[in-house]
Amino acid sequence: MTALLPDRDLATVPTVATKRRRRKADLGIRVLIVASSVLVAIGAAIPLIAVMATAFAPNALPRYAEFFTSQVDLTILRNTLVLGALVGLCGTALGFLFAFVQARLDVPGKKILHVIAMMPIVSPPFAVATATVVLYGRRGVISNGIFGIEYDIYGLDGLVFVLSMSLFPVAYLGLLGMLRGLDPALEEAAMNMGASRWKILRTLILPLIAPGLVAPFLLLFVEAIADLANPLVLGGDYTVLASRAYLAVTGEYDLTSASVYCVILLVPSLAMYFGQRWWLNRKVRTTITGKPSGSVHLMTGWGRWPIYGLAVFIAAIIVSLYGTVIVGSVTKVFGVDNTLTLEYLKEVVAGVGVEAVLDTLTFAAIATPIAGVVGLVIAWLVVRHLRRTAWLLDLGGTLGVAVPGTVLGIGFVLAYRPDRYIGDFEVFPSLVGGSALAAGAVSIVLAYVVRSIPAGQRTAIGALSQLHPYIEQASTDLGASPVQTFRFVTLPLIRPALLTGLSYSFARSMTSVSTIVLLVTPETKIITSQVLSAASTGRYGVAFAYCTVLTAIVLAGFGLIRLVVGAGASLHRTAKTERQKEQ
Template sequence: MFTKDKLIKFFLALAVFAAVDGWIFTTMQSSVRASAATVRKNALVLLAKSAPSDPGLLEDWLSTVGTSLPGGAAVYLTPSIDDPEVYVPLASNETVLKLWLDVAATEDAKKGLESAYYFEDYASAIKAQLNGTPVRLFYAPITDDAQAELLGIAVFMAPETADANVERLLLGFALGAFVLFASLSGVSRFVRDPVVGFSVLVLSALAIVFIIFPLAEAFRLSFLFEGKPSLTVWAESLSGAHLQALWGSIRLGIWTASTSTIVGFLFAFVIYRTSARSKKFLSAIAQLPVISPPFSLTLSIILLAGNNGLITRQLLGMQNFSIYGLGGLVFVQTIGMFPIAFLTLAGVLQGLDATLEEAALDLNAGRWQVFRTVTLPLAVPGLLSAWLLVFTNSLADFANPLLLAGNYRVLSVEAYIQVTGRNDLGGGAALSLLLLLPTLTAFFIQRNWVSKRSFITVTGKPNLKLVELAAPAVRMTLTAAVWFIVAFVLSLYGTILAGCFVKNWGIDYSFTLSNIGEALSRGKEAIRSTLSLAAMATPVAGLIAMASAMIFVRKTFAGKRVLEAVMMMPFAVPGTLLGIAYILAFNKAPFLLVGTGAIIVISYIVRELPVGIEGGVASLRQIDPSIEEAARDLGADEGLVFRTIVLPLVRPAFISSMSYTFVRSMTAVSAVIFLISARWYHMTVLIYNFSENLRFGLASVLATTLIIIVMAAFGIMRLLVRDTGAFDKTISR
């Protein structure tokens, strides 16, 4: 691959390109400088013309110079009466005056004054520092209207910053062009599979620009205070109130994870280890809450048990009950997140070979003993895994606490308030970075420790015969509990639906259709932008996921492990952190993206990519590499193999990664709430706004609309992939 000849040619090409690139850069730089100088000169001449002839007004005029010349200032020199070549300086403040006195004695200043004396402008080439910003001096003569007499000389101190920015951008482009050229020509010269080489290049660029860079920015800016390196932000973030929020998040996570794991295990046990009926229905309901939009369950709980809740207030007449706080949060999160535990444990209990239980029964163990000594111990890794997954999700959860936390403090909401309420981006970054600590820990324990201790053994033919472990009475009790929960979940959705048709929940329960019209007309723009953004992200995310999976499974290249780890990272990064990191990183050149739809689409893609990649990797691992080799061998190039062989073969994973991205983008909130703009709004944020303003009817209509869209998306996907396994994979996170 690397021959001397090729290397020499490569470096020659690089040198030629660098020379041309450098030449273009310097020419453009000087022309930018020249034109900027002209523009500035004209502006200053104009400014000089505005100088009053009445010396009494001069001080006012000097103070206005600061506003028309941001960061700059001016000194007004009046020729002294005794000697017209000696000037009396007048400045709006001490710093400016001091700067002038420093400069006044130099040759350059003398030249400037001399020019002005002869009614000519003079732009100094020397830079000076004013309050830390570089400025250039410009000498402008002020004359009477007849241009006969010199009234004074205005010395402007004009900041450089504006054209320095342009120059930096130019330099960025020049360097970028060079890097692009070097990498492209390097790949096409030295890599045998240019397609793969380019894909790796693109993926690496994606990972660096949209994952590493924003997170690094968030990290860096959390160590800055008023532009200087400082630990102030962290000191404040680690102060009592915020630590309380961190502890609040962890406490909530522990509670939710524990209750969700119990409920999830209950469902999984009843469905996969007893002879209960309607298992398909139960399983479907147990997965429903995962795909329900944020705020919807909270909304429904507030309608039922809030301050004016149907059950608490109207039916039970309770006065002092409050759903807001830890209790309500654990409740809502459990309903929303037990499906994660269920899906994990369903996999575990399905994978447990019933022969083991039969063997234990055969050795004369009682049913309870079998459960205690065989089933439960074998399920322990699964239980731990489920617990950690729910814990991570609970900590990252933003929507539920936002509406329901009340006085209880959690970190994700705290970070949001820090950013939106106090406009303190650095503080928000620090708080959400704090959140990263427990989530990353849980994520890595789950990944690298628990998942490796799984007892699921796929050896020979699994015994599909069920061993009934629960005595009839026990089974009835468990089944009843499951059905009770199912009924409750369904009633929550029923409440949202009912909310659409109620005039004013809590006060006036009369039937109305007006909510629908109002919500849809006020939400029209949001619905449109939410749909179009999700629709844009979906195919891109699906394709990138499959291409990355293909590269990760089939190709070897230096740094593959690192790239893989970085691409998977957003899985463990709370949405709040990603959102804050994105506004920090992309609100300035060269990536000025805040406020555009693009940044929202990118955030969707980056966040949902890991799940898509995992699906693609799992499905590619099932495919014999010689299938792709055969296609290659028969004349197809790398791209054609991907299109005609790989993509059709991983179709289920492809479609499910797309539908996953679509659904998650439709129901996104934690990251997107920071990135939306007036032009690009999101339905979930609108639901939140309606709920905050107690317009529950409107919120219900939008939530219902969102649920319908999500359900439709899943319906379409199920039609496209008649394999329920893909469905399960899609929603388990």
């Protein structure tokens, strides 16, 4: 016998079940929001507030008047801004050169050029500086040994060269993605109407990738003015705000002046960072609405060879720098006594340096999955579930890159060095200093996480923005919770974003120095601080050995992450040229 239920009974049963699922879903989302917010607050917001509170305390206000009336301090400020502007211009130009060769030229050896362009990402930020001193310094192997020139590499020109070579991969990756993302049908139409390659580049490609040119410039500007290690190694008399703030803490023990320097450094950093965000959101340049149509027609004329030759020349310089790092780690004094020796490598992997290697690897292994997952979660919450407060969580997640590392490190010292008590009860132990919790390891891992979150977050936001929400809605309509939908539907579709976030997090953690150098203790040794110490005292062989081991570890980490996570697929096709057809 079949029983017929009234319409309201049919509606009541699924409504109750739906409400229960929604309550569970809301609880899971709320837990993720609270957990992400707490991590961002502890790792970025509280240290930044501590810097601001110290910098605007009554006893610190006269320091601003001293700064803006002191010719020395104003020179430091000018040095910082000039350095940032020059590195932004040079680094963006190099990034565009390599991206254009990869995306638009029919030339051999593209894969090799790509690998060479990525080398600075997997090495410490001051490995190039140390090699530059050996090759192009006053007694450099090339400058003095070959050309007989005693060139003073210390100062602005050396810093611009080193930072441009170290940071241009940031511009290269962004511009390469934009060039490959342009709809080839637009270029085909222009070519069919008789436009030359150079006119297409000037009137079509450059306007479409304008955000890709401005954004890397602003990012490189921020990275350059916030860099600490290279000015300490190669700055000479050219002092910048980051190194001045560091010396105020370590040399003068003046946290008030250091906080004032940090606030002044924050102004151009945050202005450029938010200027970049504003520029990217200012115009919408959409050229792909689905699967791209048309095929990319690579340049085959004679005009490709000067461009290719310049890229190869830059690549040769990069190879010479990193080749110096490798060779210098197995020779007694590179360029002076080239006798082979394993003494430096033994010191790093089997001597006093093994503790720094193991500590750094352990901290990076802990921080990498946390940063990668948290970056994805924040992006998912911002794009899919938050409305009015989305900008606030998005801003908090990106503070790790918007705030200079030196500022963040000083903020950790101010916020977490003293124990916090309520009456006689300790409510929050010290995280920084000799008596810190876990000998300072907690603060180091926390700093690694906060500095690494933004890469995965920004990449995931871009990937989620291209993913239609109906796909996830279909999953929730079938009874899956939002968390289950994220795990089994969304996450597999944005796997390349997870790969990028994890890879960047691991590389950033292994090579970070500006934030970490203020947090290390005698019990927690970090490779980058050991390299900085060795380079500052002229022990270049030991510094090269640390850099070589560190680069090998990062490359192995990339391979392991790629093996576990997998890689994405390409949606574009490229028209075969005559040279490719012959092959």
